[in-house]
Amino acid sequence: MPAMSDILLRVGRLNYVWTNTESLLIYIIAHLLKVEKDAAIIVFLTLNTTRARIDLVERLAKLSSTPAEDSRAVLALMTRLKRESKMRNKYNHCIYSFDENGEISSTQLMRLVEDDRHVKYGKVEQLDLREIERLENSIKEIVEISKALWIFIRASPSFHDEL
Incomplete structure (x- = not known):
């Protein structure tokens, strides 16, 4: 069983990389909204x-005014981001049980x-090496x-002055 400090370090890293990555949506929103x-x-x-932020980005990417190449790239990235949001949400909205x-x-x-x-709550999952x-x-x-x-942001001509 991993030590608590190892788990909390990973959860902290998860939040750090998530927050930095989510903030990049600002540039995507600017690009898509012009x-x-x-x-x-x-x-x-x-x-x-x-x-809500991901939904907005996806909806903007689907507009007919969005170039097809941009739409495909943004939607693919949002699909990946949504998939990883499940892990982030899990560790930000759970209670930890201790041995x-x-x-x-x-x-x-x-x-x-x-x-x-029926109403059920609180799905319990082991925090073993596989989960780590x-x-x-x-x-x-x-x-x-x-x-x-x-890469997508830097390829956009509208941001060359701001980056």
């Missing part, structure tokens, strides 16, 4: 959830799942998404 970075920052900060030694042994999701007759590997892979993928976003 506005200055300041206006895109206002739009970005007005939308107070990751989901007899005080080490984190599992996560419990704080989410309701209901059907016609998935966490590490998610961190690496978010870094790769960030790099790909930067």
